[in-house]
Amino acid sequence: MENIESCKQGTDDPHYFADFTLKISEMSFTIEDYNTELKKLKIIVYLKNYRYHYDNPILPSAVFLVMEELLGEVAYRRHIQNFQLAQIPDTPHNGIPLFELPECINRLKTIKTGSPRII
Numbered sequence: 001m002e003n004i005e006s007c008k009q010g011t012d013d014p015h016y017f018a019d020f021t022l023k024i025s026e027m028s029f030t031i032e033d034y035n036t037e038l039k040k041l042k043i044i045v046y047l048k049n050y051r052y053h054y055d056n057p058i059l060p061s062a063v064f065l066v067m068e069e070l071l072g073e074v075a076y077r078r079h080i081q082n083f084q085l086a087q088i089p090d091t092p093h094n095g096i097p098l099f100e101l102p103e104c105i106n107r108l109k110t111i112k113t114g115s116p117r118i119i
Helices: 005-009 059-071 073-079 098-109
Strands: 028-035 040-047 080-087
Touching: 005 098, 028 080, 028 098, 040 059, 040 073, 040 098, 059 073, 059 080, 059 098, 073 080, 073 098
Parallel strands: 040 080
Antiparallel strands: 028 040
């Protein structure tokens, strides 16, 4: 994805699927685990309307496509081990906006193997 500024402002174009739409600006993530040797992340992706679509079999594939567009196919396969989906909590949480995932991966790639510090 080339224009992250539109995501920061919330004016990014939605991705349309059969029963729902996804906007990168409305998604966030948290890091569950980071393998310093393989440089791979396990993340939880938080969606605005997950509670209404959690049983939709297309949803994981749709989120995969959005993240692949954001990162690029090679970077996604190289740095994302797997992801889970969850509802954005009603109370504030320490989620990172999804559009910051490429920057987060770049920071994590610089961590030396065996370092206890992630960010």
